[in-house]
Amino acid sequence: MAILIDQNTKVVIQGITGANAALHTKFMLEYGTKIVGGVTPGKGGMKVEGVPVYDTVEQCLREHPDATVSSVWVPARFAKEAILEAIDAGIKIIVVITERIPIHDMLYVRAKAKEKGVMVIGGNTPGVISPGKCLVGMLPKIAFQPGRIGTVARSGAVTYYIANSLNLAGLGESTSVGLGGDPILGSNFEDILRLFDEDPDTDAVVMAGEIGGVYEELAAPFIKKMKKPVIAYITGKSAPQGKRLGHAGAIIEGNMGTAQSKIESLRNNGAIIAETLSEIPELVKKAIRSNKKG
Amino acid sequence: MRLYEYEGKMILRRNKIPVPDGVVIDKNSFFELEKVVYPVVIKAQVFLGGRGKAGFVQFAENREEAVKKIKGLIGKEYGPYIIEKVLVEKKLDIEKEFYIACLIDRIEHKPLLMLSRHGGMDIEEIARKSSDSIIKHYFNVCEKLFEYQAKMISAELKLEGELFLLFSNIIYNLYNLFINLDCKLVEINPLVITKDKRVYALDAKVDIDEDAMFRHPELKEMGIVARNEIGELTEREKKAKEAGIPYADVDPDGDIGVFPGGAGFGIAALDLITHYGGRPANFMDSGGAPTQEKLKAMLGLLMDNPKVKVIFGARFGGISRCDDWAKAVVQYVIENKPKKPMVMRMAGNMEEEGRKIFEQAKREYPELFKNIKVYAYDTPIEDVIKEAIRVAKEIE
Numbered sequence: 001m002a003i004l005i006d007q008n009t010k011v012v013i014q015g016i017t018g019a020n021a022a023l024h025t026k027f028m029l030e031y032g033t034k035i036v037g038g039v040t041p042g043k044g045g046m047k048v049e050g051v052p053v054y055d056t057v058e059q060c061l062r063e064h065p066d067a068t069v070s071s072v073w074v075p076a077r078f079a080k081e082a083i084l085e086a087i088d089a090g091i092k093i094i095v096v097i098t099e100r101i102p103i104h105d106m107l108y109v110r111a112k113a114k115e116k117g118v119m120v121i122g123g124n125t126p127g128v129i130s131p132g133k134c135l136v137g138m139l140p141k142i143a144f145q146p147g148r149i150g151t152v153a154r155s156g157a158v159t160y161y162i163a164n165s166l167n168l169a170g171l172g173e174s175t176s177v178g179l180g181g182d183p184i185l186g187s188n189f190e191d192i193l194r195l196f197d198e199d200p201d202t203d204a205v206v207m208a209g210e211i212g213g214v215y216e217e218l219a220a221p222f223i224k225k226m227k228k229p230v231i232a233y234i235t236g237k238s239a240p241q242g243k244r245l246g247h248a249g250a251i252i253e254g255n256m257g258t259a260q261s262k263i264e265s266l267r268n269n270g271a272i273i274a275e276t277l278s279e280i281p282e283l284v285k286k287a288i289r290s291n292k293k294g
Numbered sequence: 295m296r297l298y299e300y301e302g303k304m305i306l307r308r309n310k311i312p313v314p315d316g317v318v319i320d321k322n323s324f325f326e327l328e329k330v331v332y333p334v335v336i337k338a339q340v341f342l343g344g345r346g347k348a349g350f351v352q353f354a355e356n357r358e359e360a361v362k363k364i365k366g367l368i369g370k371e372y373g374p375y376i377i378e379k380v381l382v383e384k385k386l387d388i389e390k391e392f393y394i395a396c397l398i399d400r401i402e403h404k405p406l407l408m409l410s411r412h413g414g415m416d417i418e419e420i421a422r423k424s425s426d427s428i429i430k431h432y433f434n435v436c437e438k439l440f441e442y443q444a445k446m447i448s449a450e451l452k453l454e455g456e457l458f459l460l461f462s463n464i465i466y467n468l469y470n471l472f473i474n475l476d477c478k479l480v481e482i483n484p485l486v487i488t489k490d491k492r493v494y495a496l497d498a499k500v501d502i503d504e505d506a507m508f509r510h511p512e513l514k515e516m517g518i519v520a521r522n523e524i525g526e527l528t529e530r531e532k533k534a535k536e537a538g539i540p541y542a543d544v545d546p547d548g549d550i551g552v553f554p555g556g557a558g559f560g561i562a563a564l565d566l567i568t569h570y571g572g573r574p575a576n577f578m579d580s581g582g583a584p585t586q587e588k589l590k591a592m593l594g595l596l597m598d599n600p601k602v603k604v605i606f607g608a609r610f611g612g613i614s615r616c617d618d619w620a621k622a623v624v625q626y627v628i629e630n631k632p633k634k635p636m637v638m639r640m641a642g643n644m645e646e647e648g649r650k651i652f653e654q655a656k657r658e659y660p661e662l663f664k665n666i667k668v669y670a671y672d673t674p675i676e677d678v679i680k681e682a683i684r685v686a687k688e689i690e
Contacts, residue, residue: 140642155558
């Protein structure tokens with residue numbers, strides 16, 4: 001089953017005519033993702049990798065009413081409009097690749113999405129993959145294999161390395177979700193953990209967080225209530241205090257947001273803490289065994 | 295982007311929030327003092343708080359005293375900053391100090407307005423003294439604020455008549471400026487009532503979202519431009535910033551130069567190197583899909599650091615392609631002939647193309663590439679890190 005996307009998902013790419021979007025449309029199609037249309041205002045009638053391009057999401061959905069997922073690749077200044085357009089047209093899940101979207105725009109988008117029951121993932125997410133079934137975003141396919149472990153992470157490359165280390169140990173992923181690196185995100189850890197906990201094809205979840213923000217701490221109380229084990233990998237223990245580390249989100253603010261505060265609140269609520277990438281597979285296997293016994 | 299107090303006050307004034315009359319003085323503009331009415335307060339323009347206690351807020355009764363005190367302040371160091379400008383304002387007769395701020399609550403994902411009848415100290419202190427004295431209001435960014443709503447909030451401050459109206463307007467204007475200017479924070483502390491029953495913002499802290507600067511040309515017109523807060527940066531960090539590379543020195547004696555992909559793994563790499571007994575020199579972030587020039591500049595920064603003995607590199611090609619990365623590394627090596635060994639791993643999108651680029655370079659320049667190892671998908675990243683640590687320890 002997987003979460004969010006599977007082999008039946010029909011996808012729209014917003015901003016499909018951009019160079020990166022076009023290249024990754026090709027990769028997604030090769031992977032088997034069912035991309036039914038693209039949207040770039042003013043470029044309606046074109047084709048990208050054989051995919052028909054429309055001027056608006058609404059036009060696209062009129063031709064392809066079964067599309068439920070869109071992926072946003074437009075420049076940051078147009079992202080708010082693109083996401084709101086998708087919400088209005090009736091899209092249910094929006095995967096926002098665009099990075100550095102103005103904070104106020106994301107506040108607006110979050111409020112509207114909540115009102116309409118739409119799930120926004122990102123911005124600055126590498127995307128979502130249900131291995132062997134569907135890929136939405138720019139995740140490299142080589143990093144993922146079908147399996148029964150759900151993963152959710154803030155950073156793109158950390159998502160790849162976690163899947164990579166699971167695969168090398170003979171495990172695979174039901175779905176891998178990149179939350180995104182921007183300071184205000186459409187979805188947080190709790191939103192995704194909730195889906196994995198209800199997914200019959202997921203046995204355990206690996207979550208990877210990093211210094212900055214409070215999304216990890218906010219997820220801790222939910223982890224306590226989960227039926228499935230959560231293995232948490234938190235990075236930034238060796239990061240210099242108070243320095244900006246790339247992601248606008250990764251700024252240490254007071255005590256909240258430090259690696260230590262995240263690790264403590266997760267551990268206190270029943271998450272299993274991994275110190276390194278390579279120990280994740282063993283911790284996952286052990287947690288599944290003892291969860292089944294219990 | 296944090297603004298100086300005087301810039302924040304320019305913005306408040308434009309948005310009809312009254313500020314005291316004042317002038318900004320630097321070492322070339324003492325003539326501006328003609329415009330002020332004595333006695334005055336002289337405030338050093340720096341980002342750090344606690345200016346009063348540190349002696350960076352002073353008073354003067356006349357021009358002579360003001361000039362002397364300003365000369366004493368300009369050029370002085372405060373923390374990592376050097377004072378370049380002072381704000382000289384008419385000294386007010388204050389009757390009461392309030393607190394007002396609007397900020398983004400990252401848990402609720404909403405703008406939060408905070409007010410208190412006890413201003414002049416920082417908000418943590420206000421909260422400690424009596425937590426019920428802070429009035430809090432959340433806003434829905436999808437809806438505009440009506441004037442009557444600002445009045446309802448203002449009423450909680452228990453003011454009367456003209457003062458009630460003045461505060462209502464300030465709340466209304468402050469929230470709208472927060473929204474219209476893409477602010478992360480607007481804080482006025484204290485907001486004062488003077489003995490003659492007028493209201494002024496005595497201080498101003500404004501922080502604007504860097505990622506929204508593109509839609510605020512009015513800031514540039516006001517002379518407020520994106521700045522590098524380089525006061526806190528090391529020499530190498532300054533150099534990196536000029537090249538547009540997010541970079542931080544981590545350990546001054548670190549001997550492993552970290553050349554990661556994105557920020558997320560950049561942070562993870564520091565932990566992993568430390569965990570396995572190595573010493574990372576730096577944090578770095580290539581950003582999504584970096585240019586060849588940027589990648590080469592990143593390598594240059596590490597090679598120029600005399601403490602760095604080995605480069606640990608990693609590319610997991612997502613939006614950034616392995617072939618672009620390989621091309622940049624190969625070009626850098628051919629152009630600069632670095633002596634330092636490089637231990638790297640490359641996997642992901644366009645990996646095969648990237649591998650061919652390295653293989654060809656190795657055939658053409660075997661001597662240059664003899665200390666450069668590029669592992670593939672089947673070698674776990676941590677084995678590559680351990681190898682980099684081993685190589686660093688071999689070099690003495």
